[in-house]
Amino acid sequence: MLWSDPFFDTxxxxxxxxxxxxxxxxxxxxxxxATNVWVSDDNAVVTTEIPGIDPNALEISVIxxxxxxxxxxxxxxxxxxxxYHRRERWSGQxxxxxxxxxxxESGKVEARFSKGxxxxxxxxxxxxxxxxxxxxxx
Amino acid sequence: MAEAGEMQKKEAExxxxxxxxxxxxxxSPQVDIIERQEEIVVIADMPGVDEKSxxxxxxxxVLTIYGRVDFDTPKEYRTVLSEYGIGDYQRVxxxxxxxxxxxxxxxxxxxxxxxxxxxxxLAKTRKIPINAEGLAGL
Numbered sequence: 555m556l557w558s559d560p561f562f563d564t565x566x567x568x569x570x571x572x573x574x575x576x577x578x579x580x581x582x583x584x585x586x587x588a589t590n591v592w593v594s595d596d597n598a599v600v601t602t603e604i605p606g607i608d609p610n611a612l613e614i615s616v617i618x619x620x621x622x623x624x625x626x627x628x629x630x631x632x633x634x635x636x637x638y639h640r641r642e643r644w645s646g647q648x649x650x651x652x653x654x655x656x657x658x659e660s661g662k663v664e665a666r667f668s669k670g671x672x673x674x675x676x677x678x679x680x681x682x683x684x685x686x687x688x689x690x691x692x
Numbered sequence: 693m694a695e696a697g698e699m700q701k702k703e704a705e706x707x708x709x710x711x712x713x714x715x716x717x718x719x720s721p722q723v724d725i726i727e728r729q730e731e732i733v734v735i736a737d738m739p740g741v742d743e744k745s746x747x748x749x750x751x752x753x754v755l756t757i758y759g760r761v762d763f764d765t766p767k768e769y770r771t772v773l774s775e776y777g778i779g780d781y782q783r784v785x786x787x788x789x790x791x792x793x794x795x796x797x798x799x800x801x802x803x804x805x806x807x808x809x810x811x812x813x814l815a816k817t818r819k820i821p822i823n824a825e826g827l828a829g830l
Contacts, residue, residue, distance in 0.1 A: 588701065588775035594768050603701075603739035603776060605803030630724060630735065639725035643737050655772060670739035670803015 586648050587623070596683060598654050598676040605670030606643075612667070614674060616660045621674070622651045657682050704782050717779030721757070721805075725785075731810045732791065738781045739803040746805055748798055753787040757805065 589602040606627055613624035629645035632638070657679040664675045704720035721736040734757075738746065741759035749756045759781035765771075790812040797808045
């Protein structure tokens, strides 16, 4: 900044505080992997970030309104003479269950794994779809 | 090594001076760094990124990894669960060893970036023989 102005200094300070607190926006503990869920009237979409896993080894099961994901990722094997400088990436197995807001047509569930992001498309069960009831006037 | 159960996306700490024009969050990817005899390998989890949206720069000995994530919230859907945030990735490393910059190789697969950086001739470890008897003439 070329000049100093109390008003802008305050703004800048507020911006700094906002940056500090933004880190706490998300829930602090969630079962791995973190998932996002969206719903419309007829469908639900579940996405999760699980980079580097083998999609064929991923297990997705749906019973009524509950969805379970199961998978694993192996850590890099080190050969002789190799050392880790940092080791932050996750490895191991995970199981996660989610309850959806409605029962799902399990035969029509579709899943796509792209760029390390898994997206699951879950159509709402036919018998659970909201029905519009027309009112007749006498 | 991090257990799968306790993994959480961490927001990158961007310096206040480096504000960006694109309004989205920036996350710090989890990395493994492995040192081999001849090369240094950086593996970074960047779900949502592919080979076209990742940018790697090496200036002097500062390595910057940047990954751009394009994501549209599905239309006519509303969020019912949001456990992770979506945004770009950035992380900066200072390399201690000289790297042969012409031979750096980067690949992205399933949202995992793998960077292989061969060491420059000078930086390769050389074994220095030590005389048990001390230096001649002293």
